[in-house]
Amino acid sequence: MxxxxxxxxxxxxxxxxxxxxxxxxxxxxxxxxxxxxxxxxxxxxxxxxxxxxxxxxxxxxxxxxxxxxxxxxxxxxxxxxxxxxxxxxxxxxxxxxxxxxxxxxxxxxxxxxxxxxxxxxxxxxxxxxxxxxxxxxxxxxxxxxxYRFVPALRRMKELLEEGYVGNRIYHVDGVWFGETRADLNAPLGWRYRREMAGFGALGDMGVHLIDLVRWLAGDFKKVCAHTAIFNRERKLPDGSGKGSVTVEDSCAFVAEMEGGAQASIHVSGAAR
Incomplete structure (x- = not known):
């Protein structure tokens, strides 16, 4: 053991x-x-x-x-x-x-x-x-x-399951700002192109918060979200000009969890 x-x-x-x-x-x-x-x-x-x-x-x-x-x-x-x-x-x-x-x-x-x-x-x-x-x-x-394997978060899950903080969760709040993504000097790599990345800030960073919220508080029941592209252009890697960013660099959403808890998530590759 x-x-x-x-x-x-x-x-x-x-x-x-x-x-x-x-x-x-x-x-x-x-x-x-x-x-x-x-x-x-x-x-x-x-x-x-x-x-x-x-x-x-x-x-x-x-x-x-x-x-x-x-x-x-x-x-x-x-x-x-x-x-x-x-x-x-x-x-x-x-x-x-x-x-x-x-x-x-x-x-x-x-x-x-x-x-x-x-x-x-x-x-x-x-x-x-x-x-x-x-x-x-x-x-x-x-x-x-x-992040499911971070000792503090695993202990948090155990405490929740043991009822240490009460019998139910009322609210979960998550924020993730990606400082390196906010660097406007970073070139237009694959992370900023939908056909290669699939997602922007939500899939690249927010997916960790989504996973942790589901792991700790159960699944989502209702979601209301807003995405945005604040920095719409970046220089091309070869320096020949600029290209369009085609994935979101910011996403905010509120949600109702299946157990009744409220959740709010904000992820951004534009803000520091």
Whole structure:
């Protein structure tokens, strides 16, 4: 059994059981994507039961530099080649959103378990197909809602379930301002284009708040929302001019939860 830890306030802090291979060997994982992929690599390094077998990134030199830093034996610039590796147990997908669906579907067709960054897909149809595939193949599948594993938030959930703060929740409030997104000098990358990102501030940042609210207070019953694009243009990466931002950089909504609680959420990639 895992050891119980205590916070500075004397409260018991929940621990997490690590997944293990049935043969009691290390799980062999491949990581695809060099942005948040580096965060995944850092996390895998402290998992004693995980071995990162391969890393994939579009640029060969960047991929090799990262592989050297994290001591990863195999490097690829094409995710299809990584997925062909024999004995790969799971893949961690941290590529741009428009690649989530094709990578995950091919991985699951090969019997590989999937951890995928948020937002899960470009739209609900892709996300539903990914879920159906995982269920059909009986594979482990998860969106990277990592805040569920923050010890303080896990303890908060336990306290709520124990009735420590009462028998019901009346109001939940969430705010997330993305300072790096508000930098007007940042070029028009894939995150600002709907055909590649699917969503803007709501899917990129607000999805974490939505997940936590659902996890702590139950599902949404009614929602009234407003989105906006405040910064409508950004410079092109090659410096040749400006291009249009096609995803929202701000979203605010109020909601009624199934248990009767009120919720208000505000996320912004425009305000600091």
């Amino acid at each position: 895992p050891m119980e830890k205590r916070s500075d306030y004397g409260l018991a802090m929940p621990t997490i059981e690590m997944a293990r291979h049935p043969d009691n060997r290390k799980l062999r994982v491949g990581v695809i994507g060099g942005g948040f992929g580096r965060t995944h690599l850092t996390a895998f390094q402290v998992c004693e039961n995980v071995e990162v077998e391969a890393f994939c990134r579009r640029t060969r030199q960047s991929a090799e530099n990262t592989a050297k830093e994290f001591q990863i034996p195999r490097v690829f610039t094409d995710y299809r080649e990584l997925l062909e590796l024999k004995g790969l147990d799971a893949v961690s997908i941290a590529a741009p959103v428009y690649l989530h669906y094709p990578i995950a579907m091919e991985a699951m067709d090969r019997g590989i378990h999937v951890l995928c960054e948020k937002p899960l897909a470009l739209n609900k149809d892709e996300a539903a197909a990914m879920l159906l595939k995982a269920e059909e193949k009986k594979l482990a599948h998860m969106t990277a809602f990592n």
